[in-house]
Amino acid sequence: MDVLRVTTSNTVSNRAAMGFEVAESTRLGFIGAGQMAEAIARGLVGKGVIPAQRITTSDVSPGRCKVFEGFGVSVKSSNADVAADSNILIIAVKPQYVRVVLDDARPKLTKNHLLVSIAAGIQLKDLEAWAGGDARVVRVMPNTPCLVGETAAALSAGSSATKEDVELVTGMFSTIGKIHVVNENLLNAVTGLSGSGPAYVYLAIEALADGGVRAGLPRDVALSLATQTVYGAAKMVNDTGKHPAQLKDEVTSPGGTTIAGVHELEKAGFRAALMNAVVAAARRSEEMSGQ
Incomplete structure (x- = not known):
């Protein structure tokens, strides 16, 4: 061609x-x-x-x-x-x-x-x-x-x-x-991560905005801040080349606000939930392919 x-x-x-x-x-x-x-x-x-x-x-x-x-x-x-x-x-x-x-x-x-x-x-x-x-x-x-x-x-x-x-x-x-x-045998994992991943991120943005509203922000301001926060954080990972854990540590001051929030996420199993979502979607892709 x-x-x-x-x-x-x-x-x-x-x-x-x-x-x-x-x-x-x-x-x-x-x-x-x-x-x-x-x-x-x-x-x-x-x-x-x-x-x-x-x-x-x-x-x-x-x-x-x-x-x-x-x-x-x-x-x-x-x-x-x-x-x-x-x-x-x-x-x-x-x-x-x-x-x-x-x-x-x-x-x-x-x-x-x-x-x-x-x-x-x-x-x-x-x-x-x-x-x-x-x-x-x-x-x-x-x-x-x-x-x-x-x-x-x-x-x-x-x-x-x-x-x-x-x-x-x-x-x-x-x-x-x-x-x-x-390799083709990895495409089911790709489906679970990036294929379905936007839905997970949309849920996160919605939840962040809801948290902002619960804390007293107007809905439109909360959604704008949540959206830009996710966009900016992703761009930081992409543009700096730093590991997400390093960037997280850089913004997490001892005894500060961010570590208080991170602690709540850890108690709720936030990371495990995302990992499980990727694996579940990948397994569903395997079922659909008959593998």
């Missing part, structure tokens, strides 16, 4: 992919127009990776199709039509429907197609079998912050996928966040 190369490593971020471009011949298709597909499509369009006019989609929901039409994406009447009009095909439906949509698209699939599945739990071997034995397939586990250019994603490549395919997918997703190349 004719793309400009990017330097790849086990982790690629949007900063490392500033010069990434796809060829003018590249056409992107989404089978499924749900929230995650929208986040990816809007992110890629917003970052200038590919114009909306070179993207197509299909979905059983007229409402979701209208959402895509609203930012310039063409809607096709069938999954086969999307496949015929694209050379990169993103499978963005619920796991139980992946085989059905690949059966629909298969008559239009050729050796020039690269298939990218974002369906949790569907293994590469099954994707390859359903799409055709020598299909070029890459699995990606992104998360919804790709809509704001801050996804945390991981990918694994199928047996027929080339180095260039991995570079292409890595480059695309690195423009909207960070992506890691991992």
